[in-house]
Amino acid sequence: GAVVSQHPSWVICKSGTSVKIECRSLDFQATTMFWYRQFPKQSLMLMATSNEGSKATYEQGVEKDKFLINHASLTLSTLTVTSAHPEDSSFYICSARDVGQGDSYEQYFGPGTRLTVT
């Protein structure tokens, strides 16, 4: 089956620093990748939709200058949390849609990255 990887799986950083999270589709091409954030005991919250070769589409309330998304290739999207603060501590999950499946129903999820900002 399709595999999506994320790196790192967990990261601890100091307040004010920036953190980059990578999301890769390992065995398929993904024109569209999605970035989610999940706080404890809450559901997934879509942050942005990342399209290869174009600017990401951010959900209402998500600061695009704080959460920088780059989708430079069909297999890689990155999320950079700039000037991180403790309230940014969360579980960040990416998912990807297989371009080969057209309107396929399934999104493949990465294993997630747990970010802790101290």
Added chain:
Amino acid sequence: GQNIDQPTEMTATEGAIVQINCTYQTSGFNGLFWYQQHAGEAPTFLSYNVLDGLEEKGRFSSFLSRSKGYSYLLLKELQMKDSASYLCAVRDSNYQLIWGAGTKLIIKP
């Protein structure tokens, strides 16, 4: 607005059957998904319904009624490893996934 409702928490006994309900109100409908999520892990795909009726996949079955805006996930022969959160998600007219808050399922021996 768009809304997906599912119970916050359910408890069931190992070996039994449990049904997790999901009701939705969305701008259009292009399929309903169920995902399983263990604590600290990403969701994993369980089922997809786009037409009315029951889809069976091993111990798990999912039902959809589009006219009622209703779905359920049925888990049979419950095992301890089924303890997890179960997320209902609907794809709307923009092909955007709208997520429910999830149902935490607790399995007791």
